[in-house]
Amino acid sequence: MSNHPLLKVEISQLSTxxxxxxxxxxxxxxxxxxxxxxxxxxxxxxxxRRLENDRQDATVGSTWEEVKQRLGFFQ
Known part of the structure; x- marks a missing residue:
């Protein structure tokens, strides 16, 4: 990827x-x-298929907030 002519700087030289x-x-x-x-x-x-499953039972699944909490984000 670093040989691509549009990349003027090596990605590894960039800050986070x-x-x-x-x-x-x-x-x-x-x-x-x-x-x-x-x-x-x-x-x-x-x-x-996923949309129909959600329509049939909206209680299945997790909110984004629940997912973040389960993964330990933003604690």
Whole structure:
């Protein structure tokens, strides 16, 4: 990856904050063009299955707050 002509600096030379910002910028650039990566039929079916499961029983699953607590985030 470091041989890519667009990368002017070795990633390992960046600070942690700079690498996080780079990752966020990269992700944002992907999100801006997400329609270029259509879902496969299998992915669509899986999303539909999960959505239907949620509609049938909204008590199944966890909120984001519950997940963060279970993982020990923000304690």
């Amino acid at each position: 904050a700079e690498r996080i910002q780079l990752a966020e910028d990269l992700w944002d650039s992907i999100l801006d063009q997400q329609n270029e990566l259509p879902l496969t039929d299998a992915q669509k079916q899986e999303l539909d």
